[in-house]
Amino acid sequence: MSHNQEVTSFIECLNQPWQIEVCNRLRQLVHQSISEAEERMQYKKPHFLKNGQYAAVIAPSKDSVAFMIMNAKDLELPKGQFEGPPERKWLKIREGQSPDYDLLSELLVKASSTL
Secondary structure, eight states, rough: OOOOOHHHHHHEEEHHHHHHHHHHHHHHHHHHOOOEEEEEEEEEEEEEEEEEEEEEEEEEEEEEEEOOOSSSSTTTOOTTBBOTTTTEEEEETTTOOOHHHHHHHHEEEHHHOOO
């Protein structure tokens, strides 16, 4: 698991402690789900790649952290939880919410299996 210092600094500099916690948990989830994941800062957000192709993005905003899964067109997603076009779906996590990290991991493994 290789951590990019830019990604580490980005997460550590977030204003909300709960966002730092969620982003670190999501980052760990990506590396557990995709052992060969590479990470880098792009478009001012942490991006995770597998074989040079986008697999996931963590996108903090003022009141949420969005976790985007790329290559999502063949995923069966729970109704009403995810937003976005067929090729990429995201889940917005707000303060006090605890998403189903196991489900996110399963979805990420499936979505990235063809990358």
